[in-house]
Amino acid sequence: MVKKILSVALCAAVLVFIYAPILLLVVYSFTDSNVIGRWEGFSFALYGQLFRNAEIMQILFNTVWLALAAAALSTVLGTAGAIGIFYSRRRVAKPLQAASQIPVINAEIVTAISLALLFSMIALYRTYFSLIVGHMVLCTPFVVLSVLPKLKQMDSNTYEAALDLGATPAQALFKVVVPQIFSGILSGFMLSITLSLDDYIVTAFTKPPMFDTISTYVYNAVRNGTNSSTPALRALSALIFVVMIVILLAVNLRARKPAAKERAK
Amino acid sequence: MVKFHFSRKQLCIPYALFLILFVIIPMLLILFYAFTETVDGMIRFSFANFVNFFTSTAKLSTLLMSFTVAIISTAICLLIAYPLAYILARSKFKRKNVLLMLFILPMWINFVLRITALRELLDLIGLLGTQNYLNTIIGMVYDFLPFMILPLYTTLEKLDNSYLEAAADLGGNKFTVFTKVTFPLSMPGVISGITMVFMPSMTNYVVSDTLSNFNITILGKLIDQYFTTYDNWHMGSMISIILLVIIFITMLVTGGFKDGKQEARGANLW
Numbered sequence: 001m002v003k004k005i006l007s008v009a010l011c012a013a014v015l016v017f018i019y020a021p022i023l024l025l026v027v028y029s030f031t032d033s034n035v036i037g038r039w040e041g042f043s044f045a046l047y048g049q050l051f052r053n054a055e056i057m058q059i060l061f062n063t064v065w066l067a068l069a070a071a072a073l074s075t076v077l078g079t080a081g082a083i084g085i086f087y088s089r090r091r092v093a094k095p096l097q098a099a100s101q102i103p104v105i106n107a108e109i110v111t112a113i114s115l116a117l118l119f120s121m122i123a124l125y126r127t128y129f130s131l132i133v134g135h136m137v138l139c140t141p142f143v144v145l146s147v148l149p150k151l152k153q154m155d156s157n158t159y160e161a162a163l164d165l166g167a168t169p170a171q172a173l174f175k176v177v178v179p180q181i182f183s184g185i186l187s188g189f190m191l192s193i194t195l196s197l198d199d200y201i202v203t204a205f206t207k208p209p210m211f212d213t214i215s216t217y218v219y220n221a222v223r224n225g226t227n228s229s230t231p232a233l234r235a236l237s238a239l240i241f242v243v244m245i246v247i248l249l250a251v252n253l254r255a256r257k258p259a260a261k262e263r264a265k
Numbered sequence: 266m267v268k269f270h271f272s273r274k275q276l277c278i279p280y281a282l283f284l285i286l287f288v289i290i291p292m293l294l295i296l297f298y299a300f301t302e303t304v305d306g307m308i309r310f311s312f313a314n315f316v317n318f319f320t321s322t323a324k325l326s327t328l329l330m331s332f333t334v335a336i337i338s339t340a341i342c343l344l345i346a347y348p349l350a351y352i353l354a355r356s357k358f359k360r361k362n363v364l365l366m367l368f369i370l371p372m373w374i375n376f377v378l379r380i381t382a383l384r385e386l387l388d389l390i391g392l393l394g395t396q397n398y399l400n401t402i403i404g405m406v407y408d409f410l411p412f413m414i415l416p417l418y419t420t421l422e423k424l425d426n427s428y429l430e431a432a433a434d435l436g437g438n439k440f441t442v443f444t445k446v447t448f449p450l451s452m453p454g455v456i457s458g459i460t461m462v463f464m465p466s467m468t469n470y471v472v473s474d475t476l477s478n479f480n481i482t483i484l485g486k487l488i489d490q491y492f493t494t495y496d497n498w499h500m501g502s503m504i505s506i507i508l509l510v511i512i513f514i515t516m517l518v519t520g521g522f523k524d525g526k527q528e529a530r531g532a533n534l535w
Contacts, residue, residue: 007352011364014349017407018371021382024389036385077280084277096277099284102292105512107468109485110505113492114291117298117502137287140280173273194373200471201485205492215377215471222381222475237378244374252366 022241029238034231046235053232056217060236063197063213070135071192077136078143079185083177085144086151100141111137112205119206126208134206135196142195143188150184151177214240298502314503324487328507331484334398334473335466338405342413342462343455345406350417350454351447354424365418369411376408380475383407387476397477404472409465413458420454421447456519464512484508 028036032045050056081100085093103111115134119125154177162172178185200215207216214236221230302311318324353365371379387393387400424447432442468485482490484504491501 010348011352014345014410015367018368018410021379021386021407022371024386025382028385037389077283080276081280081283084274084280087273088277092274092277096281096284099288100280102284102288105516107464107485107505107508107512109468109470109488110295110508111291113488113498113501113505114295115287116492117294117498118287118291121294133287136283140283144280169273198373198375200377201469201489214375218377218381219471219475222384223479233381237382240378241374241382245370248370248373249366253363 025234026238026241029235032231036234046231047239049232050235050239056232056236059212059214059217062211063215066131066135066213067193067196070132070139070196071189073132074136074139074143074192075185075189078140078188079147079178079181081140082144082147082151082184083173083181086148097144100144102141103137104141104145108138108199108201112202115202116205126206128208128211130206131203131208131211134202135199138199138202139192139195142191143185146188146191147181147184150181154180295502295505298499299506300503302499311499314500317500318503318507324504327482327487328484330481331467334401334405334481334483335463338402338409338466339413339459339462341402341406342410343458346410346413346417346458347455350414350421354418354421365414369415372411377471377475380404380408380472384475393476394478397480400476401473401481401483404476405462405466405469408469408472409462412461412465416457416461417451417454420451420457424450460515460519463515467511468508 024036028039029046030042030044031040032043033040081096085096085100088096112134115130115137116125119127119130119133124130158176158180159172162176163169167175198215199213200219203213204216204219207213212220218233218237221233299314300310300312301308302313349368353361353368356364358364383404384393387403392400392403428446428450429442432446433439437445467483468488470483470486470489473481473483473486485508488501488504488508491497491504
């Protein structure tokens with residue numbers, strides 16, 4: 001009994017720790033006050049300010065656009081890479097996989113400055129190109145890591161069977177291999193989006209000077225002490241917290257059901 | 266008509282080129298910059314940065330302080346996450362996956378926003394601006410706790426109950442069963458969790474900057490400063506090399522990362 005109470009108490013305490021800051025921001029996004037802690041009555045004023053703030057809207061657009069582009073490119077490159085690695089001889093596959101692990105293990109700041117060194121050398125420092133490549137370096141290895149296990153689970157005879165039945169290698173690849181590893185490709189894509197949306201350090205070192213994502217904008221707002229003078233950012237954070245929590249719960253609760261059934265069999 | 270002809274192996278060529286150009290060459294550039302210096306516009310080979318780092322009290326104390334912050338943050342994460350993961354993994358609750366989700370969900374939400382939210386809370390309770398070290402550690406724990414919970418949960422959930430029953434049948438009391446069976450079997454999760462928390466705690470300077478009002482310089486921040494503030498890329502590269510050596514030693518001590526990071530990132534949850 002005591003054990004049960006302690007267990008519940010620990011879980012509750014950790015949940016409070018995790019969600020208290022988020023809840024605080026959400027609650028105070030519904031009052032027209034410059035500082036958190038001073039309640040000025042319920043209002044949607046901050047949301048009004050948020051949607052009229054062209055700068056923040058542009059940044060929101062930049063962030064989403066960058067995440068989608070980086071994730072799409074990473075998914076194509078990483079999926080092709082994983083298929084190539086899977087069918088290559090060990091002599092080729094091993095070093096490729098090792099190199100692919102470097103950005104995964106490396107500290108983000110080291111990845112960031114290594115790219116800064118490269119791009120300043122070839123005069124592409126702080127361009128859209130360096131930004132996209134920077135995000136691809138972060139994301140692509142995770143796509144490879146998501147797709148490779150699916151290739152290993154795949155029945156390797158189906159590709160040969162497709163060829164025997166008259167399919168071209170390209171047809172066999174797209175109609176037989178890709179559908180079998182599709183869940184891996186999809187999770188690689190989703191993971192890439194979250195990695196890109198979450199990134200600060202690589203973005204800061206590769207972005208064009210006048211380009212900002214939510215991460216760089218908010219960090220700079222804190223640095224310049226303008227955080228509290230832009231209460232609209234509070235509404236933005238609150239909105240992102242709520243939207244993300246709803247999406248994540250929906251995706252995971254739906255995805256869980258068939259998986260759980262499969263395991264029960 | 267030219268027939269589209271390819272072998273599946275060749276699909277790795279673009280990725281191989283990508284890795285060489287944007288991963289291997291940049292890393293070699295760090296090595297090059299670390300062991301060179303620019304004198305009168307000329308780049309020449311030099312150990313000056315290396316010597317400078319290990320003779321500078323300021324840099325060494327930053328390294329030591331950063332190490333301490335990371336060790337304390339990692340220890341606190343482990344102390345919170347282990348019992349939590351144990352409770353979640355061993356619970357009889359039918360949909361414990363949903364329960365787990367609640368604890369790791371924030372890791373998919375932009376961390377700059379979450380840390381700024383935490384900053385507001387710390388400000389409200391009067392810690393911001395007075396307790397820089399404490400705030401930084403709270404921030405690291407706040408940000409990286411899910412990365413500790415997830416690998417621990419995964420290993421503890423897979424744990425075969427019959428081992429625990431056998432140990433109990435053979436006369437082990439609860440404490441013995443835990444220290445001699447459960448804990449040793451969960452070591453892969455512990456190691457994976459430690460590596461996931463320790464390194465970012467030394468380098469993620471957004472957390473320390475935001476919560477210490479830019480008063481605490483951790484190792485990652487020092488690298489950033491040499492690149493953006495002091496404009497000394499050689500020294501910045503040398504500190505990166507030292508950081509890489511620390512990462513490498515951590516890997517040797519703990520026995521490598523394997524696929525832990527991907528797992529801890531929750532790839533399989535999508």
